Amino acid sequence: SAVISQKPSRDICQRGTSLTIQCQVDSQVTMMFWYRQQPGQSLTLIATANQGSEATYESGFVIDKFPISRPNLTFSTLTVSNMSPEDSSIYLCSVRQLLTGELFFGEGSRLTVL
Amino acid sequence: GIQVEQSPPDLILQEGANSTLRCNFSDSVNNLQWFHQNPWGQLINLFYIPSGTKQNGRLSATTVATERYSLLYISSSQTTDSGVYFCAVLPNYGGSQGNLIFGKGTKLSVKP
Numbered sequence: 001s002a003v004i005s006q007k008p009s010r011d012i013c014q015r016g017t018s019l020t021i022q023c024q025v026d027s028q029v030t031m032m033f034w035y036r037q038q039p040g041q042s043l044t045l046i047a048t049a050n051q052g053s054e055a056t057y058e059s060g061f062v063i064d065k066f067p068i069s070r071p072n073l074t075f076s077t078l079t080v081s082n083m084s085p086e087d088s089s090i091y092l093c094s095v096r097q098l099l100t101g102e103l104f105f106g107e108g109s110r111l112t113v114l
Numbered sequence: 115g116i117q118v119e120q121s122p123p124d125l126i127l128q129e130g131a132n133s134t135l136r137c138n139f140s141d142s143v144n145n146l147q148w149f150h151q152n153p154w155g156q157l158i159n160l161f162y163i164p165s166g167t168k169q170n171g172r173l174s175a176t177t178v179a180t181e182r183y184s185l186l187y188i189s190s191s192q193t194t195d196s197g198v199y200f201c202a203v204l205p206n207y208g209g210s211q212g213n214l215i216f217g218k219g220t221k222l223s224v225k226p
Contacts (some may be wrong), residue, residue, distance in 0.1 A: 001159070033213070037155075042200065042216045057214075074209050090155050101145045101204055105157040 004106035006093050012112045018081045021109045023093030028073035031096040034066070037090045037108075040103050048087075049076040083113045116205045117143040120217035127191050127224050135186040135220045136200075137201030146205035147214070148186050152197045155205050160186070191224045198222070 003026040013019050023032070032049040046066055047055040055068035070076040080087050093106040117140040127133055137146070148160040161168050161175040163184065168175055172191075177184040188195055198221050202214040 003124070042218045043202075044216075045213050049211075090156065100162060102162040103147060103202070104159060105149075108155045108157070110155055 001097070001102075001104050002029060002095050004095060004104060006106035006109050008109055009107060010110040010112075012114060014114060016034050018079055018082055019083065019111060020077050020079045021091055021093070023076045023078070023100070023106055024065055025074045025095055027104070029095040030069060030098050032076050033094045033096070033103075034068060034076070034104075035079045035092045035094060036089045037092065045090065047080075050076055080111065083111075085113045087111065089114045116143070116203065116215055117145050118201060118203055118215050118217040120199075120201050122220060123218065124221045125223070127222065129191060129193060129224055129226050130193050131224075132187070133191060133208050133222070135188070135199055135201075135222075137184040137186070137203075137217055139182050139184075139201075139203050142182070142206040143179065143203040145214070146179075146184050147198045147202045148175055148184070149202065150195075150197050150224075151219070157200075165173060184222045188222075191222075193224045193226055196222055196224045 005024045034046040035043045037043050045058050046061045047057040049068050049070040051057050067079045079083045090108045090110050092108045117136045119134045120146045146164050150158045163175045163177045165179045188214045198219040200219045201217045
């Protein structure tokens with residue numbers, strides 16, 4: 001399985017600011033995803049990060065709020081823009097193994113917005 | 115879309131006890147995974163099990179795809195088993211490009 005590194009692992013942010021989360025994978029992968037987990041809730045898919053093109057967003061998530069970059073097959077970033085306390089969540093990067101479809105997650109980035 | 119229901123939502127066990135967690139899904143699936151989220155928020159892959167039975171130490175899982183459910187068994191539970199257990203499925207209708215749909219999880223607390 002791929003090793004997925006995320007940073008920062010946690011941060012405390014002020015309302016109105018933006019934060020970029022980085023995801024690095026130790027091998028080339030085709031499919032990378034970003035998930036959000038609000039406190040006490042399950043995981044919700046934000047978007048699929050597409051290499052060299054715009055991300056594909058799920059219903060309820062927009063590019064202006066969650067811009068995503070994926071410049072190559074091993075790296076992606078998610079920015080949470082103009083943060084409010086409602087954005088306090090764990091944000092997780094994940095990759096899918098091509099042959100089996102098995103999904104693996106990074107350690108997550110726990111954001112608290114004051 | 116597909117519905118994924120996990121039961122029970124909460125479970126408290128004494129150390130050493132056994133337990134069974136259930137995942138029901140409303141449509142046919144290509145993939146089913148069980149995850150353990152530890153108290154620090156990290157998601158750990160337990161099983162990739164679209165069908166059949168697998169065992170890994172004290173944990174085992176069975177998926178009966180034709181009846182649309184999966185079971186996760188934890189034997190001789192330990193305090194380190196505490197956390198939230200998620201079931202996630204990849205619906206058939208999405209093909210290989212579909213997205214995993216997560217259940218709401220079972221929160222397990224193992225008391226010493």
